[in-house]
Amino acid sequence: MDTPLLPERLDAALRARLGDGWLLGEDTRRRHGEDSSKRWALPAAVALPRSVEDVVAIVRACHEHRVPIVARGAGTSSTGAAIPYGGGVVVSFERMARVLEIRADDRQAVVQPGVLNGDLQHALAPRGLFWPPDPASAGQCTIGGNLACNAGGPHAVKYGATRDNVLGLVAVTGTGEIIRVGSSTTKDATGYDLTHLLVGSEGTLALIVEATLKLAPLPTRRASLRASYADVASAGAAVARIMAQPATPSMLEFMDAACIRLVREVGGADIADAGALLMIEADGDAGTLPHVVEALERAARGDGMVELASASDPAANEALWAARKALSPALRTIAAGKINEDVVVPVSRLPALVAGIEALAREFDLPIVAFGHAGNGNLHANILFDPDDAAQSARAHAALPRLFTLTLSLGGTLSGEHGIGVAKRDFMTEAFDAPTLAAMRAVKAALDPDGILNPGKVLPP
Template identity: 65%
Template sequence: MPRELAPDTADALRQLLGPDGLLLDAAERLAYGYDNSRRQGLPLAVALPTSAQQVQAIVRLCREARMPIVARGRGTNTTGASVPGEDALVVSFERMNRVLDIRPGDRVAVVEPGLLNGDLQAALAPHGLFWPPDPTSAGFCSIGGNLACNAGGPRAVKYGATRDNVLALVAVTGTGELVRFGAGTTKGASGYDLSRLLIGSEGTLALVVEATLRLTPVAPRRRALRALYADVESAAAAVARLMAQPVTPSMLEFMDGDCVRLAREVGGAELPPAGALLMIEADGDDAVLDAAVAALSAAAAGPGCLGVASAPDEAAREKLWAARKALSPALRTLAPGKINEDVVVPVSRIPDLVAAVRRAAAEQQLAIVSFGHAGNGNLHVNILYDPADDAQTARAGAALEAVFDAVIALGGQVSGEHGIGLVKRDLLVRSLTPPTVAMMRAIKSQFDPDGILNPGKVLPPA
């Protein structure tokens, strides 16, 4: 028989949240049971709090009932981090979606976790400000989700990922205590920086109920460059050159030959055939932009470069970036199944990573398509195969292991921006030393002594 929420717990949650703040119907619960990892679970119930005080009370009720809690934004993550077990309560933050304050003079915004990234950007635009994290799902992912996995995006190469753009957090621990870390200042030397610890913890340490975000002025002008290469090795070498010279691009994206073809045939981008492509962008004012573009163009040119061209107008630039964002779903036209990983290595080791990916593709006789945020050393490696073919499935798994082995050997990490969740938790342990893992477990026990916050995610059971 399906599990049900204990009547006394259900009554207490109804009294706390109101009649429409607790979802018990199986059809409603199902909508909160999956994320973009294609994994699925059916939670016991879904709570929809509207305040930090309600979140505290929920955690205390669940701690008393020994019931796991899975915090949820909009479910756009790809690692199973927000997939609940059948004994869990999902706490969805969709009703805590307000902009609490915008202080242009401080370059600060204070927001609730359920606010959509796109809605925040729209609220900031009249002030000439933006929040740098811009994942592909920016239009419909939540700030809380960005915090949970330390989301990045193309602009991270110059402006940093989520962790670099948060000043303070208010959160509820696994004991129901309300804690405040950081302050709305851009400098601080007052104790441990626990805000950065919570960012990327995927709801396993505390539930964030308020965030003070560091904002950046919108550059007055930007200009896009398109550099084409004969092969991926030449493009990878150009990435290392671009990041070694003084001018930091505001975006630096890599696409291999298959991606170039898909961007043309599926995305509608006007691109000639090429073995690889770099999309480079500079931003700034008139006084510096011409010199920046000249420096970036010179660094992009080199062995294997077929040409560097400036996007003729904003429409052409937008079309190229739209084609880049459409790449992930477009890969389904090449094969019915794909394994999408977001590995990251030091930028100088990008050529070595690209070479390792090509070796894995040749050894396993599978197509492996790569694109991503090359300026951060963060590539999305997509292994394409037919899940109905057992032999292909086995070869895809072997290719994935080879890629991860190469990433770890190159001093990289198994996730650059998607997080660990369920999918990569064993890999995380493989890439860290035992004392490091033990320290992470000790930190988890301090924040969540009963282990009720998103159990089984990030760190595997001891």
């Protein structure tokens, strides 16, 4: 793959500034040019800044020479958001990975973007605190990456996604200016909310170099329920009942019939066959948790329920959640190719979404399994196929736009936590009208007037 050469002045300036943090070797560039989407492109260089000042120097040099910049965390994106298709410079934040401050009394942490989500949780636990976003890749993904795509996870149903758990940011715009947005307070009605604008922008508006995060008290106890239903409609009605009563679950996960068969037959999970399954978790303390569990059990019961199992001790909890954890490995055993989309609909439309997915599976003669975060209406629809079979591959990629059309027709949206990247970029014209896209482009032009920050992502050409 041809890679554009860097201007000599830029190369000399950043080599002098970054020293061993300015990398030009082809193997290194290749490693930093791919992510979990299985896409890749070769950047002209990789920059490893150690400070905010380094980031400013990188952006200003690239701005002067109109060289593209792609910010990178740990490369766990499934949408191609970190692929440097235009060459240029990949800015990897692996050397800006410090927890700068934990303000336990204010339930806040100040971190650099390269901190791993899991490392932050380990640092917070001794203080009885945690940061709620918990994507499946929490052990490997960075806080910067979580901020870039507004990551969520199972706990988002109670605690919110990344955007709901950020108070302020320090970022570098496409012209190399440092901006400080948000504050260290949980209430702020001062000016435009640029903090929440930057979260989820996938590095297209500015490079986030510091974040002030909102923390939550670590629950002292957890309890789990597993409810199986005769069909999706019954499970959907249960989700509506659960979310309508005051006791909010800390997790509310869904599996369709295809997922249940997978975890039984391939994953070996001890779980009865059913039309749909809900995994429900509650958290709290010794005084409140029993009442929450009782309320969730009442809401889970109803027409079509086949079985309800509960657990309150850690070992029993783990056994109940083993079914959910067995799912992803099971998927990998039955198909080499997988298109995993994280569509979202209003909770009341979940049964219609699952019914539509089942109809698509029949129409395209492919396994399509759905599971995910029922309490948010956020399902992971996995289209499974053999990439070496041209006919299967064609059918899988033909089913994808139909999935998005179905989701939008139900009042939903394209992504709940993975982001847009390049995988869903061209479907943005279906999700938004022309004036809305024009407003987004105007924001992009204001913060990155020359379009050097992660070009070609999020917004359609």
